[in-house]
Amino acid sequence: QKEVEQDPGPLSVPEGAIVSLNCTYSNSAFQYFMWYRQYSRKGPELLMYTYSSGNKEDGRFTAQVDKSSKYISLFIRDSQPSDSATYLCAMKTPPLGGNNRKLIWGLGTSLAVNP
Amino acid sequence: NAGVMQNPRHLVRRRGQEARLRCSPMKGHSHVYWYRQLPEEGLKFMVYLQKENIIDESGMPKERFSAEFPKEGPSILRIQQVVRGDSAAYFCASSPQFREELFFGSGTQLSVL
Numbered sequence: 001q002k003e004v005e006q007d008p009g010p011l012s013v014p015e016g017a018i019v020s021l022n023c024t025y026s027n028s029a030f031q032y033f034m035w036y037r038q039y040s041r042k043g044p045e046l047l048m049y050t051y052s053s054g055n056k057e058d059g060r061f062t063a064q065v066d067k068s069s070k071y072i073s074l075f076i077r078d079s080q081p082s083d084s085a086t087y088l089c090a091m092k093t094p095p096l097g098g099n100n101r102k103l104i105w106g107l108g109t110s111l112a113v114n115p
Numbered sequence: 116n117a118g119v120m121q122n123p124r125h126l127v128r129r130r131g132q133e134a135r136l137r138c139s140p141m142k143g144h145s146h147v148y149w150y151r152q153l154p155e156e157g158l159k160f161m162v163y164l165q166k167e168n169i170i171d172e173s174g175m176p177k178e179r180f181s182a183e184f185p186k187e188g189p190s191i192l193r194i195q196q197v198v199r200g201d202s203a204a205y206f207c208a209s210s211p212q213f214r215e216e217l218f219f220g221s222g223t224q225l226s227v228l
Binding site: 042046 | 146160218
């Protein structure tokens with residue numbers, strides 16, 4: 001079993017839809033959770049960074065962490081064609097800082113938002 | 116403020132040759148990371164470096180692969196005697212000293228013939 005599971009999709013939605021992207025994980029020691037967006041032939045770009053459980057909102061994006069279920073989500077409201085990309089979840093164990101910088105990544109979910 | 120710069124963007128090597136991938140971190144960033152990405156495997160951590168020091172190379176294959184981040188100049192990922200299985204996208208990322216958000220370059224696509 002992989003440490004981080006993510007449905008690769010592809011996910012296709014009409015413009016304006018609410019998109020829900022998810023990852024599950026098996027290591028209960030993960031405390032830091034990130035969502036990255038990757039456009040074709042580009043490097044990943046950080047979207048959201050959350051610590052432990054709860055919600056975090058930034059514009060049209062909301063990140064949600066449920067540590068009891070080992071489940072994280074990224075919601076995109078009012079999706080736009082420019083949101084078409086691959087979305088990657090990543091996570092790590094404590095401590096923050098120091099020499100432990102290894103992120104564990106999901107495979108990514110491919111999203112297409114159709115005009 | 117330039118982002119993370121990687122070169123070359125594309126690199127073609129024949130089996131047995133050496134590949135050198137370069138990465139210049141964002142200005143002010145003292146931490147560099149190398150990742151490899153394959154469609155069926157996703158992003159895999161290879162190595163984490165600070166200036167003149169390898170901090171964590173637990174994801175690096177024991178043979179043929181090496182990385183450095185000298186006091187002056189870019190970070191270099193070197194792959195000696197490349198094999199077809201080394202074909203992948205190699206991404207470099209950097210972060211500031213006291214933060215862990217990674218800023219990625221656009222990657223080097225290595226193709227081994």
